[in-house]
Amino acid sequence: MRINLSGVVVDDQQRALQFYTETLGFRVKHNIPMGEHAWITVVSPEAPEGTELVLEPAGHPAVIPFRKALVEDGIPYTSFAVDDVEAEHERLVAEGVRFVQPPTDLGTVVTAVFDDTCGNLIQIMEEKAQP
């Protein structure tokens, strides 16, 4: 068994597509119109055959209070791995991305949390080399 899909629920799929590709740098893998919405997945250019991230429309009514509560407490529900959190933070801030938590050294990892502009907080995490 393998994990092939994970998802983020987004307010607006087209805006999300723009943010996840142009700002974050992911690539579109699937973009299939399905009536009102579309089946959109993106992948990392570092792993084009790897896990796909589904940009899921926020259609279900339960999604709204769930996401609101997570964002209120600053909880990222999705995390991406990066080699250098400081460098990514600098790059994304220059792109106008708002961070709710700047790079923070927590001992074994460095993390930061940003707003994806589509209703989610996303964590980036760098695993530090063990001494």
Added chain:
Amino acid sequence: MPYTYRVDIYRAIADRTRRAILDELVDRSGQSLFELCGRLIMKHGISSSRQAISQHLDVLEAAGLIRTRREGRSKLHWFVGAPLKAIGERWPVSTDEDTSHSTDEDIEK
């Protein structure tokens, strides 16, 4: 008549977890509950639930030691030192005495 808070300052700082929360907010102002919980686990070994930390934050806020503000859709927390002045005013420190004191780290040893 000075403003009085709902929770007195002595009760607020009588708890090790609440002191650690203040330490972390002094280290960086404007943290979410998520960030604070992460720092408490990783830096202090305090693995209380988010619910428990949230209740500690309520006590600190009621004592006037933290203030909260919304940024975007997130609730962030700030340290406010002003209520601590009451302690120094009540028991002033004269300039010629030894001011070394014990910290949480000394107590744990």
